[in-house]
Amino acid sequence: MATTSTKPVVLYTQGTPNGHAASVLLEELKATYNGLDYETVSMSIRDADIGKVHNQVKSPWFLEINPNGRIPAITHEGFPVFETSAILVYLAGQFDKEHKFSRDPVSDPRGYSEELQWLFFAHGGVGPMQGQAGFFTRFAPEKIPYAINRYVTETKRLYGVLEARLKDRDYLVGPGRGTYGLADIKTATWVRFASYIDIKLEEEFPAIDAWVKRIEARPAFQAGIKVPA
Numbered sequence: 001m002a003t004t005s006t007k008p009v010v011l012y013t014q015g016t017p018n019g020h021a022a023s024v025l026l027e028e029l030k031a032t033y034n035g036l037d038y039e040t041v042s043m044s045i046r047d048a049d050i051g052k053v054h055n056q057v058k059s060p061w062f063l064e065i066n067p068n069g070r071i072p073a074i075t076h077e078g079f080p081v082f083e084t085s086a087i088l089v090y091l092a093g094q095f096d097k098e099h100k101f102s103r104d105p106v107s108d109p110r111g112y113s114e115e116l117q118w119l120f121f122a123h124g125g126v127g128p129m130q131g132q133a134g135f136f137t138r139f140a141p142e143k144i145p146y147a148i149n150r151y152v153t154e155t156k157r158l159y160g161v162l163e164a165r166l167k168d169r170d171y172l173v174g175p176g177r178g179t180y181g182l183a184d185i186k187t188a189t190w191v192r193f194a195s196y197i198d199i200k201l202e203e204e205f206p207a208i209d210a211w212v213k214r215i216e217a218r219p220a221f222q223a224g225i226k227v228p229a
């Protein structure tokens with residue numbers, strides 16, 4: 001059930017790309033700003049646990065936090081936020097006061113728009129397409145070549161967009177070569193699992209490969225992808 005936490009932010013999560021996006025940003029904020037801390041509640045996302053385990057994502061208490069019954073979700077002093085990118089934007093607004101990982105909507109509205117564009121591109125495109133590609137490649141009880149081909153092909157098309165964007169940049173958003181931030185976190189947490197759908201980044205998408213390695217070298221990123229313990 002929902003915890004009575006002494007920490008202001010509670011993250012309800014599991015070790016998946018979407019869960020990692022939230023925990024990576026929390027770890028980045030924790031490493032940069034003094035005072036932010038959070039508690040993690042490890043959720044079960046297995047259908048087999050519905051009705052059995054108290055912290056399954058379809059439990060009535062959790063549906064009050066996330067009516068969509070999925071991880072990640074957070075509460076901040078009791079205020080619930082669901083959907084990965086909405087969580088990233090909320091946490092940035094509350095805690096990234098010096099805009100180290102996010103663009104300022106007031107002083108830099110176009111930079112903020114650019115950030116949302118790449119965030120939405122990953123949230124509505126890369127995540128769902130790669131997720132379906134992974135499901136049909138690895139987990140579906142029946143191998144359906146049409147479905148595998150459709151989702152892997154669309155994931156590769158989206159990777160082509162990222163590859164073109166990253167060819168002469170270090171990060172997705174920002175002037176010059178860009179600066180690391182929300183859109184990189186949201187996208188890299190998915191793309192680093194490209195090999196699960198048999199995409200070889202080093203050979204097929206070298207600019208993406210270099211970008212993922214650059215991001216994975218960050219200590220806070222490494223801490224975030226180990227959540228929940």
Ligand SMILES: N[C@@H](CCC(=O)N[C@@H](CS)C(=O)NCC(=O)O)C(=O)O
Binds near residue numbers: 045046072085
């Ligand atoms: N659009 C949602 C997707 C969340 C999502 O699909 N979460 C998966 C794990 S990565 C989940 O909780 N699955 C459990 C279920 O479907 O019951 C977001 O970005 O937060």
